[in-house]
Amino acid sequence: MDSKVVRKSSKNKYLIISFIIMLFLGYFIFISATKKRTLTIKKSEITIKTIERNSFEDFMSFQAKAVPLNSMLINIIEGGAVQEIFVENGDRVTKGQSLVRLYNPNAELAYMQQETAIIEQINNLNKAKLDLRNQELSLAKDLISIGHDYQDAEDLYDLNKKLFEEQILAKSEWVKTKENFRFQQERMNIIKQSVKKEKQANQIQIVQLNQSIAVMNKSLEVLRNNQKNFLITAPLSGRLSSFEPILGKTYTQNTSIGTIDDRKGYKLSADVDEFYLDRIAIGQKGTVDFNDKTVDVQITRVIPEVKSGRFQVELDFVSANKLDLKQGLSFGVKLNLSEKTKTNLLAKGGFYGETSGKWIFVVNGNKAERREIKLGRENPLYYEIIGGLKTGEKVITSSYKDYKQVEVLDLQE
Structure with missing residues (x-):
């Protein structure tokens, strides 16, 4: 019986075709694996800032309120029911003046x-x-x-x-x-x-x-x-605040029914984020704006007890000039933390929320590529750049919420 003979040239032909197909498949797999993830966006949807070489002012800002230099609580020494009220909240009283009479048979x-x-x-x-x-x-x-x-x-x-x-x-x-x-x-x-x-x-x-x-x-x-003690009198002269006793209501011993504020002067009191606890110390100076003038202030007391992520500081006005202040006035305090230094500055923006300052999109023509960076100190306006960016480079500072997994941005007008 005759057997079929396969030609050697045909066999080699099939091997070459298979090798070429496998080569093409490997190439496409390699291209797919190494291709950077890209997203096309409009320039109008983002904020682009330029890296500046300028003086970095290490400062922080927070809100503070004017409070009297001295205040004293009005405490009930002997408990009893309110029988008579002689003054009202906000009244100015003198030392020894009758405020409330209690009755306890x-x-x-x-x-x-x-x-x-x-x-x-x-x-x-x-x-x-x-x-x-x-x-x-x-x-x-x-x-x-x-x-x-x-x-x-x-x-x-x-x-x-x-x-x-x-x-x-x-x-x-x-x-x-x-x-x-x-x-x-x-x-x-x-x-x-x-x-x-x-x-x-x-x-x-x-x-x-x-x-x-x-x-x-x-x-x-x-x-x-x-x-x-059933007749409660003013322990010092000043203005009554938080004074709201109710006729007939019984108050127990050592209960506070108000405060007397000594109006001989004011200080500032503020709650500051615990992040700055190690950076704020007695004697540090700052400024506030009052009546279109810049007024110098100084840290006089730091209370390190942290409550709800914040601690309390007190500041005094450095100027000897008497200011026409009122209790409760709010001031924006700018507190200097160190001397000015020349460095590269990056404007603050929403990008930090997604990157924690570890990387940023650097703009080059119509593209923006992801780059690792290193940031240093910060103030309410800028970050200090330690590495990864040069003066004059442009970066995207707006939010990266939709770009966290993207490596290249195509920018369209």
């Missing part, structure tokens, strides 16, 4: 009972002092009486001594006279020592009683002063 009754108890103790102490004085007086009377008896015994002794020496007085009578004089003498000495010790002891007790009475009187004074 239970507390007032307790005060009366305490006052009665203290007065009773003072009376008892005074009575004890009087008893000691009377005791001293009684001892003095006894001493006078004993002294009189001693003097009589001494006079009789002197008389009987003469009579006995002249042998007029009997010996038994003379012995009796001598014994009586000795007795009165010893009695007098003992009583004198007793009276002296008694007086010393009484003096110590009287000093202690006087000290106790002084303490009681001070307690009584404090108690009576506390009774006056």
Whole structure:
């Protein structure tokens, strides 16, 4: 049986065709893999800025409000219900002026009972002092009486001594006279020592009683002063703010019902983003615009406690000239963080939200290509360029929301 013979030339032909097809397929796959993702957009839809070589001013800006230099809370020392209101919010008051009267019958009754108890103790102490004085007086009377008896015994002794020496007085009578004089003498000495010790002891007790009475009187004074706490008065002169007590409403002890602002001067208070916490320090200077004039200010206090991503700073006006300010006025503060330096500047824009400053589209004719960059410091207007861009290059600074996966932009008029 005959077999079919395949020609060698035909076999080579098929191999060459297959190789060419595979080569074309590889080329198209390579082109598809390496081709940059491109998007066509209109120039009117984007913002193009030029890289500038200029002085970079490292500053920040924030809003601050004018607040009084000194303020004091109006606190309720003794709780009670509001009985009378003598002033209104916003009024100017003087130190000691009556603001509100509270009423608390239970507390007032307790005060009366305490006052009665203290007065009773003072009376008892005074009575004890009087008893000691009377005791001293009684001892003095006894001493006078004993002294009189001693003097009589001494006079009789002197008389009987003469009579006995002249042998007029009997010996038994003379012995009796001598014994009586000795007795009165010893009695007098003992009583004198007793009276002296008694007086010393009484003096110590009287000093202690006087000290106790002084303490009681001070307690009584404090108690009576506390009774006056139901009438709330202004602790200093100034303007009332946040003062809104309600008649009949009961306020507990240590509750604040308002503030008195001392209007002798003002400062600025601001809440600043926590990003700047390590860059702001006492003594840094800045400026604010007031009545079409630039006024210098200075950081005087930094409160590092962060709340809701912000911390508080206070600033004082450097100028000695008195400014016609009002509480609550808002100022835009420009705070200098460092000296000016010459560098390449990139205008701020929406691109940063998608790139975090790591890359940007650089414009070259009718195309814009993606390029990695490195940014440094920033202020509200510019970024400092550290690397990736040169002076005079043009970049797209508007939002990249629709271009995040694109590498080349074709720009059309």
